[in-house]
Amino acid sequence: MKLRTITSFISSKLKLLSLSITIGLFACAISIFAFSSPGSNQPPNGNPTFWLLNGTNMYYSGGNVGIGTTGPNANLEVATTGSMQLRLSSPGGSYRRIVFFDNATTPTKYNWEIAENEFGDGLFLGPSTAVGGMTFNTLVGFSIFPNGNVGIGTATPGQKLSVAGTIESTSGGFKFPDGTIQTTAVTTVSGKRYFRITLKNGTSGQTNIQLAELQFYDANIGQWITNNMTSDSVPSPKVVTYTPTSYSTSLGWKAFDGAGGTSHYYDGYMTSVANSVLTIDLGAGNVINATKYRVYTSSYGDGGGTYRPTDWTLRTSNDGVNWTILDSQIGATVPGGSYLEIDTTTS
Ligand SMILES: [Ca+2]
Numbered sequence: 001m002k003l004r005t006i007t008s009f010i011s012s013k014l015k016l017l018s019l020s021i022t023i024g025l026f027a028c029a030i031s032i033f034a035f036s037s038p039g040s041n042q043p044p045n046g047n048p049t050f051w052l053l054n055g056t057n058m059y060y061s062g063g064n065v066g067i068g069t070t071g072p073n074a075n076l077e078v079a080t081t082g083s084m085q086l087r088l089s090s091p092g093g094s095y096r097r098i099v100f101f102d103n104a105t106t107p108t109k110y111n112w113e114i115a116e117n118e119f120g121d122g123l124f125l126g127p128s129t130a131v132g133g134m135t136f137n138t139l140v141g142f143s144i145f146p147n148g149n150v151g152i153g154t155a156t157p158g159q160k161l162s163v164a165g166t167i168e169s170t171s172g173g174f175k176f177p178d179g180t181i182q183t184t185a186v187t188t189v190s191g192k193r194y195f196r197i198t199l200k201n202g203t204s205g206q207t208n209i210q211l212a213e214l215q216f217y218d219a220n221i222g223q224w225i226t227n228n229m230t231s232d233s234v235p236s237p238k239v240v241t242y243t244p245t246s247y248s249t250s251l252g253w254k255a256f257d258g259a260g261g262t263s264h265y266y267d268g269y270m271t272s273v274a275n276s277v278l279t280i281d282l283g284a285g286n287v288i289n290a291t292k293y294r295v296y297t298s299s300y301g302d303g304g305g306t307y308r309p310t311d312w313t314l315r316t317s318n319d320g321v322n323w324t325i326l327d328s329q330i331g332a333t334v335p336g337g338s339y340l341e342i343d344t345t346t347s
Contacts, residue, residue, distance in 0.1 A: 050062065064076070064077065065077070066078075066079070067079070068080045092117070093117075094117070095115050095116060095117045095118035096115065096116045096117060097113050097114070097115040097116075097118065098113065098114045098115075099111055099112070099113045099134070100112040100113070102131070102132050104132075107131050107132025108131060108132075109131060109132070110127040110128050110130070110131055110132075110133070111127070111128040111132060111133060111134065111136075112125070112126065112127050112128070113125070113126065113128075113136050115136070118136065119138045119143060119155040120143075120145065120155060120156070121145060121146060122143045122144055122145040122146070122151075122155065123143065123144050123145075124136070124138065124141055124142070124143045124155065125141055125142045125143075126138060126140060126141020126142060126143075127140060127141065138154075138155040139153060139154070139164070140153055141153075141155075143155050143157065145157065148160060149161075149162065150162070151163075151164075152164065152165070153165050169183075189220055189287055189289070190220070190287070190289050191218070191220060191287030191288050191289035191290070192287055192288065192289075192290070192316035192317060192318055192324075192326075193281065193282050193283070193284070193286060193287050193317070193318055193319075193320075194279065194280070194281050194282070194316060194317040194318070194319075194320045194323075195214075195216065195279070195280050195282075195288070195290065195314065195315070195316055195326075196277060196278065196279040196280075196314070196315045196316075196317070196323065197211070197214060197277075197278050197279075197312050197313070197314050197315075198275050198276070198277050198312060198313045198315070199211065199270060199275065199276040199277075199278070199309045199311075199312045200275055200309075200310070200311035200312065207246075207271055208246045208269055208270070208271060208303070208307050209269075209270045209271075209276055209307060209308075209309050210267075210268065210269050210270075210297050210298060210302050210307040210308060210309070211255045211267070211268035211269075211270060211276075211278065211295065211296070211297070211309060212255070212259075212260040212264045212267045212268060212296040212297050212298045213255055213256070213257070213258070213259065213260030213264065213267060213268075213294070213295075213296035213339070214255050214256060214268075214278070214280075214293065214294070214295060214296070215260075215293060215294045215296070215339075216288045216290040216292070216293045217290060217291055217292035217293065217294075218288045218289055218290065219289040219290075219291040220287075220288075220289045224294075225288055226258040227256040227257075227258065227280065228256075228257065228258045229253040229254075229256040229257050229258075229280075230253075230257065231253060232251075232252075232253050236283070237281075237282075237283025237284060237286070238256075238280060238281065238282055238283055238286075239280070239281045239283070240252055240253040240255075240256055240278070240279065240280050240281075241278075241279045241281075242255075242268075242270065242276070242277065242278045242279065243270065243271070243275075243276050243277045243278075244270075244271050245268070245269055245270050245271060246269045246270065246271050247266060247269060249266050250266045250267070250268065250269030250270070251268075252268055252270065252278050254266070254267035254268055255267055255268030255278055256280055260296030260297075260298075260339065264296075264298055267298075269307075279320075281320060287318075290316070290326065290344060291343065291344055291345050292341060292342065292343050292344060292345075293314065293326075293327070293341070293342055293344065294339040294340065294341045294342075295309060295312075295332075295334050295339060295340045295342070296334075296338070296339040297309070297334045297335070297336060297337070297338070297339070298336070298337055299336035299337030299338075300337070302336060305336055308334045308336065309332070309334060310329075310330070310331055310332050310333070310334075311329060311330045311331065311332070312328070312329055312332075313325060313327075313328045313329075314326045314327045314328070314344075326344050327342055327344045327347050329342070329347075
């Protein structure tokens with residue numbers, strides 16, 4: 001081969017080598033460029049528009065996102081084969097929220113939040129104060145605190161359950177610590193627990209006054225009440241107290257023993273030196289709505305009527321301390337061996 005031919009041959013080979021190197025470098029450059037492009041965060045088989053940047057935000061709107069699952073069935077599905085925990089972290093003084101948000105241009109729904117540490121140190125669940133708002137209303141929400149107190153309509157529950165409103169049981173009623181269940185409301189019964197009569201001198205200023213029996217008509221049940229006392233405090237819880245009586249057998253409680261006939265002239269045979277006072281306590285929770293009462297005397301041993309009460313004041317009380325006058329009489333006439341009936345609604 002001639003020298004020129006050899007030179008030409010070598011030159012052509014060098015050009016091929018140079019071209020090969022150039023193509024190789026170009027391919028390498030393309031490869032490097034592809035690896036370092038803005039789409040480098042996409043999965044190997046991902047869509048080029050997978051995660052996009054919007055300022056410092058990253059977003060994706062092409063489908064569901066799965067963590068721990070290859071087939072997310074919701075916008076975001078986090079799955080695991082063991083226990084699950086999602087954690088919202090922020091400094092202790094800040095709240096931690098999940099908000100259910102109406103993102104319509106013109107919202108029609110209240111937003112709701114589950115928030116910790118937004119109202120005190122409790123967990124709060126409640127609505128916004130207005131449709132679409134981001135201020136939340138503790139007055140209508142539900143809260144639970146570290147001491148176990150739960151509030152409904154209040155963020156300051158003072159008990160295990162504090163409800164700022166009416167509690168309704170649509171069935172079953174309410175069970176109390178003693179195991180009893182209440183299914184209906186307690187009817188508010190008007191009436192008084194204590195009754196006290198103050199007796200003044202008899203018709204001729206006698207020192208003895210005979211009160212064979214004192215009975216009350218209870219308008220709540222439409223009946224005359226017989227207390228059937230057999231001592232100062234029997235039957236319990238009734239208790240009768242009284243100022244001194246004239247004889248040892250003329251005990252004051254006998255004015256409430258249910259007997260007022262002629263043979264009971266010793267019943268309530270009170271001394272009237274400083275006005276005789278006779279009181280009956282019906283016991284806690286017991287009341288009589290006394291719209292009428294009867295004053296009984298005996299026709300026997302009443303000094304020809306001079307021991308019969310003529311002036312008295314009847315008082316009632318709910319606490320035995322504060323008394324209200326139910327009725328007063330001056331110059332009343334009580335038939336011997338019978339009774340005088342007074343209607344307190346008209347007297
Ligand atoms: Ca009696």
